[in-house]
Amino acid sequence: MPAAALLALFLLLPAGESAAWPLSLLSYNINGAGAPGSGGRVALQRIIDYLAPDVVLLQEGKGLANLDDFLADNPAYDSLYSSADGAGNRRAVMSLYPLVAGSAVEHVLSGNGQVSKRTLLEATIDLPGQDLLVWVAHWDASVNAIRQQESFASAALVAASMAADPLALLVYAGDLNEEDDDAEVTSLLNEGLLLFSPLDVNNSRPETLNADPARGTYLSRRVDYLLPSPALAAFVVGGEVLNTLTFAAGSLPPGLLANDTVDASDHLPVLLYLEIAAGGDGCGDVNSDGTINVIDAMLVAQFTVGLRTCTTLSSFGNCDVSPPAAPDGTCSIADALRMAQCSVGLVSCDMDCGALACN
Numbered sequence: 001m002p003a004a005a006l007l008a009l010f011l012l013l014p015a016g017e018s019a020a021w022p023l024s025l026l027s028y029n030i031n032g033a034g035a036p037g038s039g040g041r042v043a044l045q046r047i048i049d050y051l052a053p054d055v056v057l058l059q060e061g062k063g064l065a066n067l068d069d070f071l072a073d074n075p076a077y078d079s080l081y082s083s084a085d086g087a088g089n090r091r092a093v094m095s096l097y098p099l100v101a102g103s104a105v106e107h108v109l110s111g112n113g114q115v116s117k118r119t120l121l122e123a124t125i126d127l128p129g130q131d132l133l134v135w136v137a138h139w140d141a142s143v144n145a146i147r148q149q150e151s152f153a154s155a156a157l158v159a160a161s162m163a164a165d166p167l168a169l170l171v172y173a174g175d176l177n178e179e180d181d182d183a184e185v186t187s188l189l190n191e192g193l194l195l196f197s198p199l200d201v202n203n204s205r206p207e208t209l210n211a212d213p214a215r216g217t218y219l220s221r222r223v224d225y226l227l228p229s230p231a232l233a234a235f236v237v238g239g240e241v242l243n244t245l246t247f248a249a250g251s252l253p254p255g256l257l258a259n260d261t262v263d264a265s266d267h268l269p270v271l272l273y274l275e276i277a278a279g280g281d282g283c284g285d286v287n288s289d290g291t292i293n294v295i296d297a298m299l300v301a302q303f304t305v306g307l308r309t310c311t312t313l314s315s316f317g318n319c320d321v322s323p324p325a326a327p328d329g330t331c332s333i334a335d336a337l338r339m340a341q342c343s344v345g346l347v348s349c350d351m352d353c354g355a356l357a358c359n
Contacts, residue, residue, distance in 0.1 A: 021128070023235070023274040026053035027173040027226050029138070029267035032062035033070035041066070043263035045073065050255050051242065051271065055125060056094035057173040057226075059138040060265075063088060080104050082121040082136075091121040091136040091174070100124040100131065107135075107157060114149035116140065120157070127276065128350070130169060132232070133161065137174035139184070147177060151184035158191040162229065166192075167282075167290070170229035175267065177223050185225070193227040198239030198270055202246035208268040211261050213245065224270045234290055235274040242269045283353035284321050284339050288314040292349050297340035304333050310358035320354040327354030 034040030048056070061067040061081060067090060071079045078099045081092035083106060093099065103124035109116040121136040137154065140146040154172065161170055172193055178184045180195060189195055197206045207219040228236065244252065244260045252258060261268055284292040286299055300319055302308045310316045310331070319331035322338045324347075342349040 021276055023055070023127070023276050024051070024053045025055045025057065025171060025173070025226055025272045025274070026051060026269055027057045027059075027136075027175075027224055027271075028269040029059040029175040029224060029265060031060050031265040031267065033066040034264075035063075035066055036069050039263045040265075041070065043257070043260040044070070044265070046256055046260050047242065047244075047264055047269060048074065050253060051269065053271065054096045055132070055134065056092075057134060057136045057171075058092040058094070059089070059136065059175045061090040061092050064090070067092065080123060082106055082119055085117040087117075089118060089138065091118070091138055093121065093123045093125075093134060093136060095125045097128075097132075098126040100126050107153070109150040109153040111153055112149050114143075114146045116146055116150050116153075120150075120154060122157075127169070130276075130350075132169045132171070135170075135172045135174075137172065137176060139174070139176045139178065141177045147184050151176075151178075151187045155187040155191050158188060158193060162192045167231045168229060169232040171232055172227040173225060175224050179221055179223065188227055193229060194233040195225075195227060196233070196236060196239055196272060197222070198226075198241050198272065200241045200243050200246055200268075202243070202248070206241065208241060208270055210266050211243070211268050212266060213262075215266075219243075224267055226270060226272045228272070231290060232274070235276050236272055237275050238273040240271050240273075242271070283318050283351040284342060284349065286313045286315050286318050286339075292339055292351070293343040294340055297336040297343065300331060300336035300339065301333060303331060304336065313358075316358040317356050318353055320356045321351045324351070327352065329354050329356065331356060 030044055034044060067081060077094035077096060079092060079094045080099060081090045084090050105122040106119035107122060109120055118138050123134055125132040125134060139150045158172060161168060172188060176185060199206050205219060206222045208224040209221050210217045242261060244256050244258055284296060286296045299313055303310060319335050320327040320329060322334040338347060341347040
């Protein structure tokens with residue numbers, strides 16, 4: 001097929017919406033969900049309704065009955081939570097996308113003579129075409145040696161996951177009771193997680209503790225984090241710390257009250273905003289850029305007419321994606337067409353591929 005005909009083929013693809021889609025992640029130490037109808041519960045619900053996060057990673061869900069009631073008040077979210085420590089604190093995951101059945105794991109972080117009161121909650125979320133692994137942590141607030149052990153054990157888990165799949169979508173979230181340059185945070189970054197510092201949109205401050213100006217420690221530290229893997233970080237387009245007290249008179253978003261973040265918790269909610277591209281460094285992604293798009297389709301088209309060799313495709317083995325049910329062992333124009341259709345949303349980008357070697 002002449003190159004001109006190949007170009008015409010791609011031009012004939014119907015216009016579709018971008019294959020990228022938004023995802024928002026919220027990490028929030030809620031200091032208890034509050035009793036039904038209480039000021040704290042009502043404020044918390046207003047914050048959740050306003051932010052409308054896709055994934056909520058909660059810490060300090062004190063009081064099982066209140067936590068269950070709060071989750072029941074948000075039926076759009078699939079949810080699960082950890083066991084409780086001695087004070088009744090639990091970590092929880094809420095997701096508008098399905099939680100993978102059986103994926104919840106509680107990792108004990110104790111060791112080296114240090115006893116961690118709280119487990120690290122792990123869960124897998126079934127995003128379109130790919131999974132997101134989340135860890136939700138709440139490190140010890142009082143004993144530095146325990147936090148060092150919690151960091152050490154967590155870093156080992158991160159290292160193992162990154163080694164198993166360097167392109168996995170992962171995020172380590174929670175109240176770490178440490179600041180950016182502390183060694184305990186750095187140990188997670190040394191294993192490949194990336195540090196983002198969302199800011200209050202009104203005053204550009206990163207601090208998340210303490211949310212109440214009536215206390216002398218108002219906004220003294222940033223201790224709440226969302227630490228993504230490089231593959232997930234590539235999709236981050238922004239973030240914020242929400243503090244309802246910092247909005248100018250008359251500028252507070254509809255649905256919020258000025259004292260909501262004070263009434264809801266002693267921590268401020270922290271968010272990351274992402275635009276997730278279709279696919280990943282897998283079947284259909286022949287140039288290893290983490291997405292399946294028209295570039296992949298054009299590279300394969302050029303290969304099929306002899307304009308490039310298979311050695312110029314960094315992930316040539318990802319080419320054979322057609323027919324969808326039973327790839328045929330070749331890298332052909334049919335594969336290029338399916339990649340192009342994926343890029344404009346005409347077919348799913350969740351592809352399987354056949355074994356293919358560059359000879």
